[in-house]
Amino acid sequence: MRSFIFPGQGSQYIGMGKELSETFVEAREVFAEIDDSLNQKLFKLMTEGDEADLNLTQNTQPALMAVSVAVARVIRKQSGMSTSDMCDFVAGHSLGEYSALTAAGALDIDVTAKLLKLRGEAMQRAVPVGVGSMAAILGLDMDGVQDIARAATEKSDGDFSCQVANDNSVGQVVVSGHKQAVAVAMELAVEKGARKTIELQVSAPFHCSLMAPAAQEMAQVLADTDIRPPFVPIVTNVMAQATSEPSEIRRLLVDQITGTVRWSESVLWMKEQGVTEMVEMGAGKVLTGLARRIDKEISCQSIEKPEQIEAFLAGL
Numbered sequence: 001m002r003s004f005i006f007p008g009q010g011s012q013y014i015g016m017g018k019e020l021s022e023t024f025v026e027a028r029e030v031f032a033e034i035d036d037s038l039n040q041k042l043f044k045l046m047t048e049g050d051e052a053d054l055n056l057t058q059n060t061q062p063a064l065m066a067v068s069v070a071v072a073r074v075i076r077k078q079s080g081m082s083t084s085d086m087c088d089f090v091a092g093h094s095l096g097e098y099s100a101l102t103a104a105g106a107l108d109i110d111v112t113a114k115l116l117k118l119r120g121e122a123m124q125r126a127v128p129v130g131v132g133s134m135a136a137i138l139g140l141d142m143d144g145v146q147d148i149a150r151a152a153t154e155k156s157d158g159d160f161s162c163q164v165a166n167d168n169s170v171g172q173v174v175v176s177g178h179k180q181a182v183a184v185a186m187e188l189a190v191e192k193g194a195r196k197t198i199e200l201q202v203s204a205p206f207h208c209s210l211m212a213p214a215a216q217e218m219a220q221v222l223a224d225t226d227i228r229p230p231f232v233p234i235v236t237n238v239m240a241q242a243t244s245e246p247s248e249i250r251r252l253l254v255d256q257i258t259g260t261v262r263w264s265e266s267v268l269w270m271k272e273q274g275v276t277e278m279v280e281m282g283a284g285k286v287l288t289g290l291a292r293r294i295d296k297e298i299s300c301q302s303i304e305k306p307e308q309i310e311a312f313l314a315g316l
């Protein structure tokens with residue numbers, strides 16, 4: 001069994017999608033469609049723009065989706081096979097969940113691009129710059145970091161909060177919240193034996209309760225969005241198991257904004273269902289690296305460049 005997995009924020013870089021566009025007409029069509037839907041020269045920004053502009057979350061989110069969906073469309077057209085012929089599940093890390101839903105036919109590309117642009121803007125508006133923070137805790141397990149996040153919140157007497165944002169892999173858990181509480185969590189983590197703590201260079205504290213205003217905005221937008229049953233089930237960040245029910249997908253996309261990305265559990269759940277191969281579609285290879293750390297028995301590959309696509313097609 002095989003799953004297609006789609007990366008989230010942090011995988012972006014200037015130049016992504018360029019080789020795809022030069023090699024495959026299907027990719028050019030995707031990039032043009034997204035540019036038109038946003039009334040923005042996003043592809044030009046992705047390939048030759050300024051890194052600071054690409055890193056603005058309202059640009060990062062649709063840009064990463066564009067590359068992922070372009071890869072998925074190229075593979076579908078070049079192979080002549082449907083998504084359901086090639087994989088048994090799809091899953092995505094945070095914004096990658098939108099890429100997964102689009103690749104699996106639940107959302108139209110132009111709709112997804114607009115949703116992610118709005119999502120990025122809403123998340124940026126939710127918390128003033130400098131109020132929030134995120135940090136990676138390396139060397140401690142999920143339960144240990146959850147205890148630390150609770151303790152950091154308690155130490156602030158309820159004025160500030162901290163919670164687990166991402167359970168990425170064994171020994172890599174990310175916390176998010178008020179800057180003061182995250183700083184306390186980093187200190188506590190070192191006391192508890194963490195190998196390293198790293199404050200992340202992000203524009204907002206994602207996947208925590210501070211994102212509630214963004215969740216409210218997206219709930220209103222998603223209520224009016226047509227979501228179809230995906231061609232294959234999607235393993236969601238919030239549940240760490242699969243669903244194909246549009247109403248549930250809609251609710252979980254809202255919950256995801258303030259909830260924990262349970263990526264490690266999602267990967268292990270797919271393995272329990274019989275998945276032996278995971279194919280990362282889109283920029284970079286972050287999820288491929290995480291999957292290998294979560295379970296070395298899972299075969300992983302990342303597909304972004306034309307030669308990687310051709311190798312994958314040859315192995316179908």
